[in-house]
Amino acid sequence: MLPSPQPLGLIDPDGKRTAYRGHPLPPPEVLRELHRRMVIGRRFDRQAGALTRQGRLAVYPSSHGQEACQIGGVLALGPGDWLFPTYRDSVALLTRGIDPVEVLTLLRGSWHSGYDPYRYKTGPQCTPLATNALHAVGLADAARRRGDDVAVLVLMGDGATSEGDAHEAFNFAAVYGAPVVFLIQNNGWAISVPLEKQSKAPTLAHKAVGYGIPGRLVDGNDAAIVYAVVHDALEKARGGGGPTVVEAVTYRIEAHTNADDPTRYRDDEEVAAWRRRDPIDRMEAYLRGNGLIDDAALDGVRAEAEEVAAGVRERMRADDHVAPAELFAHVYAEQTPQLREQAALLAAELAADADVDQEVPA
Amino acid sequence: MLPSPQPLGLIDPDGKRTAYRGHPLPPPEVLRELHRRMVIGRRFDRQAGALTRQGRLAVYPSSHGQEACQIGGVLALGPGDWLFPTYRDSVALLTRGIDPVEVLTLLRGSWHSGYDPYRYKTGPQCTPLATNALHAVGLADAARRRGDDVAVLVLMGDGATSEGDAHEAFNFAAVYGAPVVFLIQNNGWAISVPLEKQSKAPTLAHKAVGYGIPGRLVDGNDAAIVYAVVHDALEKARGGGGPTVVEAVTYRIEAHTNADDPTRYRDDEEVAAWRRRDPIDRMEAYLRGNGLIDDAALDGVRAEAEEVAAGVRERMRADDHVAPAELFAHVYAEQTPQLREQAALLAAELAADADVDQEVPA
Amino acid sequence: MIATMAAALNAALRDCLREDPSVIVFGEDVGPLGGVFRVTDGLAREFGEERCFDTPLAESGIVGTAVGMAMYGLRPVVEMQFDAFAYPAFEQIASHVAKMRNRTRGRVALPMVIRIPYGGGIGGVEHHCDSSEAYYTHTAGLRVVTPGTPADAYWMLRQAVASPDPVVFLEPKRRYWARGEVDPAVPGTPMDRAVVRREGTDVTLLAYGPMVQTALEAAEAAAEEGWSAEVIDLRSLSPFDDETVTASVRRTGRAVVVHEAQSFCGYGAEVAARVTERCFHHLHAPVLRVGGFDIPYPPPALEEHHLPGVDRILDAVARLQWEHA
Amino acid sequence: MIATMAAALNAALRDCLREDPSVIVFGEDVGPLGGVFRVTDGLAREFGEERCFDTPLAESGIVGTAVGMAMYGLRPVVEMQFDAFAYPAFEQIASHVAKMRNRTRGRVALPMVIRIPYGGGIGGVEHHCDSSEAYYTHTAGLRVVTPGTPADAYWMLRQAVASPDPVVFLEPKRRYWARGEVDPAVPGTPMDRAVVRREGTDVTLLAYGPMVQTALEAAEAAAEEGWSAEVIDLRSLSPFDDETVTASVRRTGRAVVVHEAQSFCGYGAEVAARVTERCFHHLHAPVLRVGGFDIPYPPPALEEHHLPGVDRILDAVARLQWEHA
Ligand SMILES: Cc1ncc(C[n+]2csc(CCOP(=O)(O)OP(=O)(O)O)c2C)c(N)n1
């Protein structure tokens, strides 16, 4: 009933296969794909950081350090499965195949969610903490009720587990037997609050016990174990085996967002120690050490990552004009008379402004 | 780390000492007091039921069957300790020494809480489920911060554990090391919803694991074990040992409240089976079997119970007039100008009505 | 048929479940018990526990899972057991239910209904009698409706379930047992329109839900005093039917809005403000509000003093500066 | 001293912590980080983690434990990180914080302060810019106040902490970095009174928090158009200072109320309704409301179109039927 006291891992920080045999190592093509996506994700993340410093994004919460969780989780999803991400999970969304510009719509401030949740079977990035966990349970359970072969993966942070909604989500999932996997990215911090001020449980995976759900503790910087365990849990969920809680122990290398100042609450040394457990380095070491990747392939991946970044740079240069009238477009299925009135008011204001602009001598 | 799989008990349903030796049996005078209070509590509960049928109470949620939990818990409290009850816990309040008429103020509809929380170190009866658990944690933690020798007991139902606030309360208590004991009266039902639709955990005590709190599972119809375990937990809490979750397995013999119709959702047989596990019968059997009580003493207890009931009957006959002006008296420390205006309006209405009444020819 | 409001609501749910397989009903005690007000009586038996079922006891959980279910194409109809017990779901309602369509640029609709028994007048103890409508009407993206008669209860609930928008459906507890004619064959007025319940020429009484009946009684009494009162049942609190209301007040030149909720920042404030904005030069007197006092809902012993009744409405009518007529 | 509003709030908390050992400050990230807006900067260091500390990430937990602490004699000052993140605490606020004194017949007071940074204008993403004041002002038992200047920020927070009633203290985010004179030696106006910020004779502009500055700018612009506008900073949203407001509007005969929140059932509705009730025969035109549209708070790209600005206020002033003057 209790999760393992130590995080499960398949590949250790030095890129060596661990002694753990409870899950098979994913096949080479999956490992290579995990690596490739992590390299691209890291590059994308760096690009987003740069755009933020240039003032092109309103805010950016970095995924740096958490690529193994996000990518391991997303690649484990089957074709009919759904994903419910948070604000932190840009790299997960990129990996999900969502247009990077649509991923950044929220953070750029053009609109709230930038992509079509149905097209990508992906909920909007969720900011009110833990609320998405309930949406995930609901959607999973709806699929179960319909008899569809669908499982759902929801991403949440360590801090989010303290919210009442996390508890209610775990409990509803257990009671309904909903096909949902809760992947907790325990990155050690909720903004400035360390895990030891958040919970006294031996691990967050232990929370599963109180719901009669299996809890798994994994090394969140080992993409192979995250993939394997989430894959397993999703399969089990689809087969009617109910929910699983997976805690992936990882680290947020950057500040909480660009607006944050981590020097106020944590040591550089802690960061440095975690850099030595980098998820990409270790996967690369494993792939190299086992002859699964060569320099040419690596260069190819890096070039692809540069291309993605260049594409983002390029496309983010274009102005993302949003028509003011859209303010009123999506509040109800049909605009209410009230909103029509207000839309007309704004339109008149804008027309008047335009007239004034034209009056200004050239 | 895991609670016992079977409920701990000191006295079995037949009134025999169990084999369990993890807690000492409370001394005879405590057992006699537990018994005496249960007999009085049961009689009070019956009286309240009668008053409800007579239309003198707006609503009454019965404690019948749960006396061992409520009384075992309350008698375990030390002189500086606090209690946070729910609407279900009239017998706990009576045992706490609160004037029975004040206990019934809420249910009679005269006011909300009828007693002075400071006088009795007892929070008001709480209806929004699980919200009182947070109040208990806060008060306990305030006492801890002040260095006072105070622990807090909070009562909650099985259904209430599903609320987000229950989770947040367990977690805050654990993180703060607050001196609080959560006594879950698992009476099998949340109105019409059975426990198996509420939780898939092996027991509710298992929920403690996810917070790093000890969880104890006890026979909730054995007042001795409830007393012993809660007493222990409170002592530990006062000593800086932090919170404990205690699940007491019991049963709600009556309907949820007088407004409920349990025939719609449960069998008489289930009730009958639990009647055979009656907390008073078993304690009486133990006391008799061990020569700790004789017929005279028993008669004395019963007479005392009748006296309490008669007192309640008598005093509840008196009209409990509440002045309409009190509507405005306790909203703020001082009445705001707004409320003064409204109070004047009502006073004028009442005066006009009185005039009209006087105009009516005698 | 003649039915109580509770029975009319029950019939509406039954017909929705029958006609649309995507409709599901869930909440606390709505299954075998049929709800504490019996509004879901018999539904679990008739449609099975997969379509009408009890949930764990957690309101945020109920609403939050309903969001996910609606995203997947179901039409959840959830019950909050009493007004004040919807508050734990407030974040899900305000931040997701109300906003999902807007957040996703129109891509994700949430056709769901949150049924909330509300208001007082039933001798209920604390937390069981709140009039919480203004919390929802101030939240864009929600439709907020409340029936005042059994016929409206039936038809408005059917329309709410069919609506592509999320609807907060407020059920006036004290009217659950009131009887009236319900004809499931004759479609009702659209739920976003107000209805003139009684015609009059001197003053417009604006009421909804639990107060419609009281307003009608006040109009009756007013007639005896020589005032012809028009009574409008607002029905849709959000959006507001300006057309019907404005036409009436422009004609009568006087208006009183009535509700149980505390007056301060209550729904009546909006009604008074917007009617005044739109009818200012037709008004002989300010639009008056007759609402609850600005206090927490009182204990049963005092509720009669708190709740607006016929006398208080008449007093307001009397204060409408008839001398200026 | 010249200080930003954030610094003034920080100074107030520091002085409260110094003077009253029962004051404690807690919330998410208020400890070593000093809060995401740095309002609690340095307090954990100066007063120790027992008096200023980080909590687990759960708003209902924060408010609910504060209730228990206040019952025990502490004076908790809690921070909700942003407006929309106070919603999980709504049940604790509405059912307990607001009602505890009343529930216990006056025996249990809850002197506590819930600080909520609110409103928009800072380019914040969704859920970070809600104007949630009306949810609280419609809840009897709460005091709801909001400062518009650094000096008020300092003094009103001091008074809020000293108040025997629970106070929802709304901090206008976009004014955190605005500077102004703060004199901790000269006690400020009582927090339950409105203040005339600029005198005028033709029209009264009623504003609070984030909109006070905008209203002052509008008054300036109005002067150029020949209208003398009086500007009142309401400060206390609940209770409402009728005396100050009524006196002004009776004098000017015209009023416009301004806020960021959606207008429908917004705070401005109450202001318009009550001012009209009390000043009807002095009014030349209906009290107009200039508020946000009835939509969810928009993304940064569009917020300038949503938020009331000087022009929109002037347009409202222009519509006050000057031809009837
Ligand atoms: C309900 C709610 N409360 C507060 C916040 C403000 N907030 C945003 S992120 C954050 C910390 C979250 O920590 P964690 O869950 O560990 O996720 P991480 O940012 O580390 O990925 C907080 C407090 C929020 N978004 N939602």
Ligand SMILES: Cc1ncc(C[n+]2csc(CCOP(=O)(O)OP(=O)(O)O)c2C)c(N)n1
């Ligand atoms: C937040 C909230 N939701 C719903 C209710 C309505 N309600 C009152 S009692 C009850 C069942 C409670 O069950 P449990 O916690 O097991 O306590 P019991 O009544 O069995 O003692 C419900 C749903 C409530 N009081 N509070």
Ligand SMILES: [Mg+2]
């Ligand atoms: Mg984290």
Ligand SMILES: [Mg+2]
């Ligand atoms: Mg129960």
